[in-house]
Amino acid sequence: MNKIFGTTKDLFTWIFLMVLFCYGAMAQAVYEDERYVPETDPLVLEKLEEWQDFKFGLLMHWGPYSQWGVVASWTLCPEEYSWCERTKGSAPHDYSEYKEEYQNLKKTFNPLKFNPEKWAKAAKDAGMKYVVFTTKHHDGFSMFDSKYTDYKITDAESPFSSHPKANITKAIFDSFRKEGLWAGAYFSKPDWNAPSYWDPYYPPRDRNVNYEPEAHPEKWQEYVDFTHNQILELLTDYGKVDILWLDGGWVAKTPKTQITSWYDGQLKNNDNGYIKHRIINQDIKMDELVVKAREKQPGLIVVDRAVHGKNQNYLTPENRVPEKPLPYPWESCIVAGDGWSYRFNSNYISGREAIHTLADIVAKGGNLLLNIGPTPQGEWDEGAYKLLDQIGNWMGINSEAIYGTRSIAPYKHDNICITSKKDGTVYLIYLVEEGQTNLPSSIDFMGFIPSKKAKASLLGFNSKIKLTPKEGGLNLKIPESITEKLLEKEAFVIKIK
Known part of the structure; x- marks a missing residue:
C-alpha cells in the first residue's frame, strides 16, 4: 500500500477525494435533469x-x-x-x-x-x-x-x-x-x-x-x-x-x-x-x-x-x-x-x-x-x-461536421459520433484511439438509416465511400488504400448527403 499511496494519510486523502467526486457527479446529474x-x-x-x-x-x-x-x-x-x-x-x-x-x-x-x-x-x-x-x-x-x-x-x-x-x-x-x-x-x-x-x-x-x-x-x-x-x-x-x-x-x-x-x-x-x-x-x-x-x-x-x-x-x-x-x-x-x-x-x-x-x-x-x-x-x-x-x-x-450542427439520434455508436445540419447533411465522426493499429474496411453504424439516394464522402480525401443501408443502420466500405492515413488522424469524418 505504501508503494502506491506513500502513507496512510495519502490513502485517506485519495478516498476522501473519490467520495467528493461521486457526490459531485450525482449532484451534477440531478442538475442536468432539472427543468430549463x-x-x-x-x-x-x-x-x-x-x-x-x-x-x-x-x-x-x-x-x-x-x-x-x-x-x-x-x-x-x-x-x-x-x-x-x-x-x-x-x-x-x-x-x-x-x-x-x-x-x-x-x-x-x-x-x-x-x-x-x-x-x-x-x-x-x-x-x-x-x-x-x-x-x-x-x-x-x-x-x-x-x-x-x-x-x-x-x-x-x-x-x-x-x-x-x-x-x-x-x-x-x-x-x-x-x-x-x-x-x-x-x-x-x-x-x-x-x-x-x-x-x-x-x-x-x-x-x-x-x-x-x-x-x-x-x-x-x-x-x-x-x-x-x-x-x-x-x-x-x-x-x-x-x-x-x-x-x-x-x-x-x-x-x-x-x-x-x-x-x-x-x-x-x-x-x-x-x-x-x-x-x-x-x-x-x-x-x-x-x-x-x-x-x-x-x-x-x-x-x-x-x-x-x-x-x-x-x-x-x-x-x-x-x-x-x-x-x-x-x-x-x-x-x-x-x-x-x-x-x-x-x-x-x-x-x-x-x-x-x-x-x-x-x-x-x-x-x-x-x-x-x-x-x-x-x-x-x-x-x-x-x-x-x-x-x-x-x-x-x-x-x-462541428459548426452549425445539431444532435441527432443515436448521438454515438461505439466510437462513432453523429451530427447533422438543418439541410439534412449528416456527419459520422470516427474517433481513432491512441495506438490503434487496425481499421476495419467495413464499418457498421446502427441507429441511423439514410435515404436510398444518400451518398457518402470522406472529408479531406478524394476516395469514394460505398454506403449501403442495412436493417437498423448502414454499412460503409473504407478503401484499404487510405486506412493507414486515416489511422494517423485523431478522428476522421464521413459526410452523408
Whole structure:
C-alpha cells in the first residue's frame, strides 16, 4: 500500500477525494435533469441560436493568484481547506497573514509579456468562436479598471497599472473581437474582498456572505449596488459584450427549504447525501440587473450559473461531459491543463483527447468551453499553443461536421459520433484511439438509416465511400488504400448527403 499511496494519510486523502467526486457527479446529474426556463426575448433567442452554432470557445482564469500557481481564489475560503490546502506564503497556517499576503499579490503582479493579440490569433486558428474571460473571480480582484474598488489591476499599487494595456479586460475583448470572436465576461457574484460581503468585523465561515443580509439590509443593499455597478461598467465601457457569465450560484434568492450543493451551487433537496452548506438568502436582484444589462447590451446572453430560473440562458456542466443529450442550450467547461488557473509545470490534454471531447459534446448538442490559465508573466505555456495548433489542424479539414450542427439520434455508436445540419447533411465522426493499429474496411453504424439516394464522402480525401443501408443502420466500405492515413488522424469524418 505504501508503494502506491506513500502513507496512510495519502490513502485517506485519495478516498476522501473519490467520495467528493461521486457526490459531485450525482449532484451534477440531478442538475442536468432539472427543468430549463426558456428565454422569451427574441433578440436573446436569436443570439442563442447563433451561439449554439459556434460549438467551441475559450475560457481563461487569470489573476494575481497565478504567481503562486494556486487554484483561483479558493484558498481564501475556510470551508474549502479540505481540497484546497494553503501551501504558499510565509505563514500558510495563519489565516490572517495568509489572506494579507494573498491580497498583496496585486503589488507584484506585473505580466509584462501580456500579448492578447497572440492569444486571439491562436484561438481563432484553433477554431474557437468566443472567449469568456474572468473579469473578477471570487477573491474580488478586478482585472478591469473599475471605479468602485481599489483592488484592481489598474490601481496605483499594481506595477502593471502604468502599462499601455493595464486594463486587461479591455485589451482582451478588443483583441478577440478583432479576430471575429464574441466577447464574454465571467464575473463572480460573491466578492470576498468587499467589506459589504465579507464584513471585516466577522470572520469568514464559508463561501457565503459572513453576516445575515436580512438582519443588515442596508449593508446588503450596498453590496447589491456594488455588484450591479461593476457589471454595468463592463457592459458600458468595454465595447460589445455578447455573454455575461456569472459564477457563484450560491449568491441567489434562496428558498429556506432547500440546501446548496457543494458541487455547482445549484439548489438541491437534501435527499441524496449531498454535503450541506449554510442557507442564506443572498438575493442579488438578478431580474432587475438583467433588465438594466440588456438596456446596455440588447440581446445579451446571461448565464446565471447553477441558479434555476429565466436568467440562466444556457447551462454549464463543469469539467465533465453529460452522459446524454440535454434538451436545452448547454456548454461543458473543461480544463486544458491541471487546473482552472495557472499551475506550474502543468500537463495539458492531448489534441486527440480534446478533439474526441469536442466531438462527443457536439454530438450531444452542446458547446465546448476549453479553459487555459495564463502565466504570471502574461503568456500561455507552449503546451497550450501546441494543443490549440493540433485542434486547429483537425478543424481546418473537418469543421463542417462541428459548426452549425445539431444532435441527432443515436448521438454515438461505439466510437462513432453523429451530427447533422438543418439541410439534412449528416456527419459520422470516427474517433481513432491512441495506438490503434487496425481499421476495419467495413464499418457498421446502427441507429441511423439514410435515404436510398444518400451518398457518402470522406472529408479531406478524394476516395469514394460505398454506403449501403442495412436493417437498423448502414454499412460503409473504407478503401484499404487510405486506412493507414486515416489511422494517423485523431478522428476522421464521413459526410452523408
